[in-house]
Amino acid sequence: MSRYVVTGCAGFIGSNLVDRLLADGHSVFGIDNFSTGQRRFLDLALKNPSFKLFEIDILDLDVLRQAFAGAEAVFHLAANADVRFGTEHPRKDLEQNTIATYNVLEAMRHSGIRKIAFSSTGSVYGEAQVVPTPEDGPFPVQTSLYGASKAAGEGLISAYCEGFGFQACIFRFVSILGERYTHGHVFDFYRKLKDDPSRLPVLGNGKQRKSYLYVQDCIDAILLAMNKAPDKVNIFNLGVDGYCEVNDSIGWICEQLNVKPRLEYAGGDRGWIGDNPFIFLDTKRIQSLGWRPKYGIREGVIKTVEYLRANEWVFEMRDRS
Amino acid sequence: MSRYVVTGCAGFIGSNLVDRLLADGHSVFGIDNFSTGQRRFLDLALKNPSFKLFEIDILDLDVLRQAFAGAEAVFHLAANADVRFGTEHPRKDLEQNTIATYNVLEAMRHSGIRKIAFSSTGSVYGEAQVVPTPEDGPFPVQTSLYGASKAAGEGLISAYCEGFGFQACIFRFVSILGERYTHGHVFDFYRKLKDDPSRLPVLGNGKQRKSYLYVQDCIDAILLAMNKAPDKVNIFNLGVDGYCEVNDSIGWICEQLNVKPRLEYAGGDRGWIGDNPFIFLDTKRIQSLGWRPKYGIREGVIKTVEYLRANEWVFEMRDRS
Numbered sequence: 001m002s003r004y005v006v007t008g009c010a011g012f013i014g015s016n017l018v019d020r021l022l023a024d025g026h027s028v029f030g031i032d033n034f035s036t037g038q039r040r041f042l043d044l045a046l047k048n049p050s051f052k053l054f055e056i057d058i059l060d061l062d063v064l065r066q067a068f069a070g071a072e073a074v075f076h077l078a079a080n081a082d083v084r085f086g087t088e089h090p091r092k093d094l095e096q097n098t099i100a101t102y103n104v105l106e107a108m109r110h111s112g113i114r115k116i117a118f119s120s121t122g123s124v125y126g127e128a129q130v131v132p133t134p135e136d137g138p139f140p141v142q143t144s145l146y147g148a149s150k151a152a153g154e155g156l157i158s159a160y161c162e163g164f165g166f167q168a169c170i171f172r173f174v175s176i177l178g179e180r181y182t183h184g185h186v187f188d189f190y191r192k193l194k195d196d197p198s199r200l201p202v203l204g205n206g207k208q209r210k211s212y213l214y215v216q217d218c219i220d221a222i223l224l225a226m227n228k229a230p231d232k233v234n235i236f237n238l239g240v241d242g243y244c245e246v247n248d249s250i251g252w253i254c255e256q257l258n259v260k261p262r263l264e265y266a267g268g269d270r271g272w273i274g275d276n277p278f279i280f281l282d283t284k285r286i287q288s289l290g291w292r293p294k295y296g297i298r299e300g301v302i303k304t305v306e307y308l309r310a311n312e313w314v315f316e317m318r319d320r321s
Numbered sequence: 322m323s324r325y326v327v328t329g330c331a332g333f334i335g336s337n338l339v340d341r342l343l344a345d346g347h348s349v350f351g352i353d354n355f356s357t358g359q360r361r362f363l364d365l366a367l368k369n370p371s372f373k374l375f376e377i378d379i380l381d382l383d384v385l386r387q388a389f390a391g392a393e394a395v396f397h398l399a400a401n402a403d404v405r406f407g408t409e410h411p412r413k414d415l416e417q418n419t420i421a422t423y424n425v426l427e428a429m430r431h432s433g434i435r436k437i438a439f440s441s442t443g444s445v446y447g448e449a450q451v452v453p454t455p456e457d458g459p460f461p462v463q464t465s466l467y468g469a470s471k472a473a474g475e476g477l478i479s480a481y482c483e484g485f486g487f488q489a490c491i492f493r494f495v496s497i498l499g500e501r502y503t504h505g506h507v508f509d510f511y512r513k514l515k516d517d518p519s520r521l522p523v524l525g526n527g528k529q530r531k532s533y534l535y536v537q538d539c540i541d542a543i544l545l546a547m548n549k550a551p552d553k554v555n556i557f558n559l560g561v562d563g564y565c566e567v568n569d570s571i572g573w574i575c576e577q578l579n580v581k582p583r584l585e586y587a588g589g590d591r592g593w594i595g596d597n598p599f600i601f602l603d604t605k606r607i608q609s610l611g612w613r614p615k616y617g618i619r620e621g622v623i624k625t626v627e628y629l630r631a632n633e634w635v636f637e638m639r640d641r642s
Contacts, residue, residue: 087484094423098473102415126479129457136450136459141554143483148476152419155469158447162464163408163594233462273484 003027005071008078010037012180018045033057058100064107073115076104084272086145097149105160114166122172123147132282135235161232169225174239177300178215179307186304200261203271206247209278211239214295221291228289237281240293256305324348326392329399331358333501339366354378379421385428394436397425405593407466418470426481435487443493444468453603456556482553490546495560498621499536500628507625521582524592527568530599532560535616542612549610558602561614577626
């Protein structure tokens with residue numbers, strides 16, 4: 001049994017990872033500043049004596065160092081996770097993704113921890129020239145502040161692996177779906193349809209092709225990679241073997257909610273500035289370690305709608321943040 | 322005639338660029354904090370009424386904004402430019418390269434300036450899998466904090482181009498040689514041979530293959546690209562069509578200095594942690610705009626030795642910084 005740090009432990013993926021690690025018998029130091037994390041996501045963990053919560057900000061390096069003492073590896077999931085609104089507050093991605101990652105690496109170095117898992121994103125590929133996009137496709141040009149900040153985090157981590165003998169697993173996710181999902185298109189559509197089931201405003205033309213992965217499949221891949229990845233720097237795309245159109249997803253959501261809204265498209269082939277209209281990652285590398293997703297995109301969307309229906313409180317929490 | 326900002330105006334490349342822009346009849350706002358820049362490099366510029374010097378730190382965004390007012394484009398050359406010592410002070414590259422570039426972009430946005438030239442580096446390719454390395458080769462893994470911080474700067478600039486309608490020329494340099502050169506292997510070898518001409522300690526085995534470019538050729542390329550580059554984000558490798566071994570360079574330096582030292586190799590195929598033992602960039606893209614370097618590597622090394630011989634004061638300045 002090991003002792004792990006999970007940053008962003010009260011977030012969507014982070015809290016699911018914490019529950020899994022605890023269920024597997026590990027100890028977890030959870031770190032969150034609750035800027036977007038939800039205390040209720042930690043209800044189970046907080047009852048477990050193997051879980052210790054540090055309510056601190058990663059930007060405070062001194063405090064972070066103290067929280068890391070005695071851990072064996074770090075799952076660094078804390079981030080500003082929303083790709084869409086970067087131009088409204090450019091400093092946010094720099095601070096919460098790039099500088100925060102630097103702080104995590106420095107705290108690790110200080111504490112003698114040398115193994116890190118990092119939640120990067122398929123957005124680092126910008127508008128990928130090759131689809132399905134492999135990890136070593138053409139050197140991309142960044143199109144979003146979010147993607148740029150995550151790519152910067154990847155670069156820092158890789159340089160620490162070379163310079164300080166760290167080992168890293170870097171995961172480039174498609175969008176993740178499932179329990180405790182609190183932002184993204186299913187969240188937005190659900191909320192809009194709850195307010196007015198007769199109409200649904202849609203960014204772009206609805207034909208954007210996107211890929212999604214169910215959160216428990218994502219966690220399976222992260223844990224497998226952390227156990228088996230052989231190299232100093234291991235980079236893995238995480239996603240399913242396929243994609244859907246935004247229109248497909250709207251259909252599944254409406255079916256679940258039993259509504260037939262009028263679809264009002266904003267038009268254009270992109271949902272927002274820097275939006276990549278076709279996201280589909282090549283996942284052969286993680287599959288070569290023996291991983292397969294158990295759930296497809298449609299099942300992920302349906303599970304997400306079911307979760308939101310049973311937990312409408314997340315909309316209120318989100319509005320307050 | 323235009324009005325330009327040059328950050329790092331008292332540095333090696335920056336001060337040469339300032340002199341060129343002024344000679345071409347432009348106005349220049351020069352920015353430097355003189356942490357490594359040399360006031361003497363601006364002797365000529367400071368006599369020119371079209372030059373205005375701002376002795377400020379780029380990390381101070383408020384002051385930076387004021388200095389940018391009224392300029393049409395920014396040449397952002399200020400940086401921590403030494404690739405070798407990143408692991409001794411990891412925060413330096415983050416602050417002086419990544420965060421400083423963010424500040425330059427924000428000051429531009431505030432001042433309505435939308436065109437930027439950026440001095441990146443061939444080090445962003447890490448240990449390139451393809452040599453000669455093209456701009457769109459395989460997505461690299463960073464091996465140095467310096468390369469990581471410059472790649473992060475590139476990402477920020479590209480995201481600002483997409484998000485805020487900026488246009489950028491990003492230059493990935495090999496090592497630059499010539500007048501006002503104040504760090505790197507010719508500098509180090511010259512100083513060591515001056516202290517003791519009987520022996521020369523050499524990092525690695527001397528067989529590292531590297532490429533170099535003469536500073537005036539570099540400036541020709543930068544100005545040509547800023548005039549002719551057609552895209553939103555334009556990325557150019559800058560270097561000569563070839564490379565040399567460190568041993569070749571040692572031979573040229575010793576010949577110029579008329580010394581025959583005993584060569585003492587530290588051993589190994591790398592000069593330092595994260596050193597790329599083979600740097601050779603594919604420069605077809607910049608050549609397609611009509612640029613060719615006028616000087617080869619040997620001529621660049623010789624010009625540098627001549628400069629250092631006539632300006633030994635740079636060694637004393639450097640020791641103090």
